[in-house]
Amino acid sequence: MIKKFLPFVAVFLLISACSIIIFYNQAYAQTPLEEAISKVPVGSEAGEIDNSAPKGFLGIPGAPSPNLTIGFLWAIWVGWIFSTVGAFGGIMAGVGHISIFGLGDYAKTFKTSAPELNKLVTDSIRVSNQWLVGLSALVSSASYAKQKRLVSSLGLFLGLGALFATFLVVFTTAGKVKFSQYQGFFGLIVFIIGGFMVYEQTPRGQRSKKTAQAAVKAFEKTIKEKKSIEGQGVKTLKWNMIKTEISFFGQKFTFSPIWAFVGGFFISAVASFIGVGGGFLYVPFLTSVVGLPMFVVAGTSALSVLIGMIFSIFNFMALKGVVVYWPMIGVELLGIFAGSLIGPRTAKYIPNRVLKGIFIVLAIYLGFRYTLKGFFGITLL
Numbered sequence: 001m002i003k004k005f006l007p008f009v010a011v012f013l014l015i016s017a018c019s020i021i022i023f024y025n026q027a028y029a030q031t032p033l034e035e036a037i038s039k040v041p042v043g044s045e046a047g048e049i050d051n052s053a054p055k056g057f058l059g060i061p062g063a064p065s066p067n068l069t070i071g072f073l074w075a076i077w078v079g080w081i082f083s084t085v086g087a088f089g090g091i092m093a094g095v096g097h098i099s100i101f102g103l104g105d106y107a108k109t110f111k112t113s114a115p116e117l118n119k120l121v122t123d124s125i126r127v128s129n130q131w132l133v134g135l136s137a138l139v140s141s142a143s144y145a146k147q148k149r150l151v152s153s154l155g156l157f158l159g160l161g162a163l164f165a166t167f168l169v170v171f172t173t174a175g176k177v178k179f180s181q182y183q184g185f186f187g188l189i190v191f192i193i194g195g196f197m198v199y200e201q202t203p204r205g206q207r208s209k210k211t212a213q214a215a216v217k218a219f220e221k222t223i224k225e226k227k228s229i230e231g232q233g234v235k236t237l238k239w240n241m242i243k244t245e246i247s248f249f250g251q252k253f254t255f256s257p258i259w260a261f262v263g264g265f266f267i268s269a270v271a272s273f274i275g276v277g278g279g280f281l282y283v284p285f286l287t288s289v290v291g292l293p294m295f296v297v298a299g300t301s302a303l304s305v306l307i308g309m310i311f312s313i314f315n316f317m318a319l320k321g322v323v324v325y326w327p328m329i330g331v332e333l334l335g336i337f338a339g340s341l342i343g344p345r346t347a348k349y350i351p352n353r354v355l356k357g358i359f360i361v362l363a364i365y366l367g368f369r370y371t372l373k374g375f376f377g378i379t380l381l
């Protein structure tokens with residue numbers, strides 16, 4: 001039993017080490033944020049800083065002051081949705097930070113008067129999203145591993161690809177992305193993925209999913225009969241660098257570790273740019289390219305996201321000096337922990353098609369909304 005959780009203990013120790021380095025660097029060095037604030041015009045108009053105003057987000061006078069109760073409740077939802085479908089944790093975290101807390105509109109006020117601060121607030125939103133997703137990924141992947149609904153070797157290779165991508169993206173985009181650009185691309189990518197998932201539900205898109213459908217039926221039957229799912233959970237039948245074969249509820253699935261590495265690289269590159277975990281990209285990759293059923297995808301996606309998040313957060317904060325608003329993040333992490341414990345325990349009772357339906361509806365709505373808002377300034381509910 002202890003051996004099963006050794007990988008997660010190792011991840012926990014890695015997170016602890018990275019956190020210590022981050023806190024040390026930011027405690028004893030002037031951050032780029034402080035330098036950017038010093039260059040902002042003083043005043044009470046939009047795009048200016050009134051030093052007599054109460055301090056809010058990131059300790060900036062006059063900045064929005066997030067409601068911590070709302071943050072906690074929203075984070076429970078974020079943790080639940082990510083741990084249930086293996087995606088949308090970062091996107092939902094972004095919705096909270098951008099829209100509910102008003103940080104997006106606040107960042108835009110500095111587009112002309114203080115572009116450096118605009119970009120740094122954008123980076124802070126990106127990293128804040130990643131903190132929430134990282135914890136949710138840790139908690140939910142451990143739960144799915146216990147239920148044998150996680151393909152650890154596949155998640156590992158996807159995660160290794162993510163390491164290289166996050167390093168590249170952080171050093172090429174930190175401090176260089178305007179909020180409107182971030183918001184527009186955020187929405188466009190999500191919208192495209194939602195459209196692809198809609199195609200998957202058509203008769204043509206379902207033709208190559210017979211094996212996954214058989215596994216889904218067997219899994220759902222076991223749940224209805226209230227039998228143990230662990231005995232028929234994920235088992236590795238064959239493993240090498242060319243081809244890996246696993247079984248899940250009597251069905252066999254194969255994938256190439258090399259292509260998993262390549263997929264992880266490109267998925268994480270996109271995800272790191274918009275400041276999310278990448279689950280909304282991992283899920284279509286794992287269901288369409290690899291052909292896995294959703295009941296396995298959520299846990300595998302979570303493990304891949306976890307690896308990428310650790311290094312992305314470390315690179316942004318320890319190496320680039322990006323800061324987050326700890327009062328808000330601390331409360332949100334408590335909500336994330338609660339939601340992420342609930343997700344894996346409830347997801348097994350939700351039909352496969354319903355899980356995909358949730359994914360599609362959220363992708364299309366949020367993608368359309370943020371694409372219009374970021375690129376064209378059009379606001380939808």
